[in-house]
Amino acid sequence: MERRLYDHVKELLIEELAGSPPGQRLPSRAALAERFGVNRTTVERAVSELIGEGLLYARDKSGTYTTGRLPAARHAEGGRRWAVVIPDIQHDTYPGIIRGIQDTAGGRGIDVILSNTDNSVRRQTACLERFLEGGTDGIILIPAVYEGTDLRPLMRILERRVPLVLCNREVPGIQAPVVKSDNFLGGKLAVRHLVSTGRRRIAYVSPPIYQTSAERYQGYLAALAENGLEQDPSLVSFACAPGEPENALRAVTRLLQRRADGVFCFNDAAACVVYDAAARLGRKVGRELAVVGYDNTPLCESFRPKLTTVDFRTYEVGRRAAELICAMTEGDESARRRSVVVEPSLIVRESTPG
Structure with missing residues (x-):
């Protein structure tokens, strides 16, 4: 009987919640018990389940409030x-x-x-x-x-x-x-591969630094260190900002002029800039310059030569x-x-x- 009562109280409360704005305070347990003709234990059990289902939330010493979420089926x-x-x-x-x-x-x-x-x-x-x-x-x-x-x-x-x-x-x-x-691991995979192809002056090209680009950069640094390669700050550029193609091209062109023989790109779009800069300098990607992108987007197959990349597994x-x-x-x-x-x-x- 008790099970049927608190289920019934839940249903009545749900009907009321469907039309209530978020943050509306519920009446007291005593008031609800009187309204529905049940005891406070039954109301407490019904309200507790609705809190667990995300339809209500409680604030310490303040009361119980509606979340504004309709029941899943309604x-x-x-x-x-x-x-x-x-x-x-x-x-x-x-x-x-x-x-x-x-x-x-x-x-x-x-x-x-x-x-x-x-x-x-x-x-x-x-x-x-x-x-x-x-x-x-x-x-x-x-x-x-x-x-x-x-x-x-x-x-x-x-x-x-x-x-x-x-x-x-x-x-x-x-x-x-x-x-x-795992962006850190992705950065390490890219640079380890470049090292395995005989590259020693490996650059990193990225948009302005934020959480993801920083994690890939840390992987880049870790892979250089584990292979005994000194990190050269002049081979790092955070200038490949979206919407600023000319600035990015100038920055990457300057970077390639510093004898970089391999480039790890933050993403496949940044690799486009590297390919353009290499063409401007007469350097052949896939021969004297090795390039690795990131994300494994459809762009990779359109590059000439086709782009090695890290699969993000989106x-x-x-x-x-x-x-x-x-x-x-x-x-x-x-x-x-x-x-x-x-x-x-x-x-x-x-x-x-x-």
Whole structure:
């Protein structure tokens, strides 16, 4: 009988929550018990389960509040949905991550809504707020690059226990699962391979430094050290900024003039700049100059010679992020503290002759 009572109270509360704005304070347990004609123990059990399901959240000595999340089966669209917030929907690495997420979600009947931030923290905050207020069963965020992240919406997401997974990089101050490729290992794989082809003056070409580029740079330094090669600061450039092709080309041209015989590029797009600079100087990639990219995008096959690269394994990153959201939705509390590091692999092509 008690089981039927607290289930019934849960259903009544869910009906009320469906029309309540986020952050609305619930009446006291005594008031709810009187309203529903049950004892306070029954109300407490019903409310506790709703907190565990992410529909309510409690504040110490303040009360219990609505999260704004509709029950999974009661979205206006008639099914469950996840929000995926990314910096640049046209960036070569993100389609693979999205595909991994969508394949996993689609197999469970879950819709995926994409939102693009253009690497703007302001737009990222607006997207997160919109999804939080509108109701979602999970959020996967690839944080904006270069700007400090606004922690407020992320803190509210965690407070309301909406499943949240970060992809590609952490956000300092936010305790949420992270799924990322091992950028440090990827950097080591690239430079070890260049060393194995006989290269000794190995450069690193990157956009302005941020978490991912710094991790790949640390792998570059580690591989040089383990092979007894001295790091030359003049062979490092962080000038390949997106949207500044002329500045990037000038910087890389200067770098190649310093007798670099191998180049590790932060990504395959940076390798385009290296190829252009090498052509300007009359240096042959795949002969006197070896080049390794990163991300294994479709660009690699279009290069002449075809580009050796590190495979980020984007699909696997997306798939593992989606699996963490599923685990949290199904009540696995350990998933809220679990992070995943995906191991990259080297794809050898024509730009690094042995």
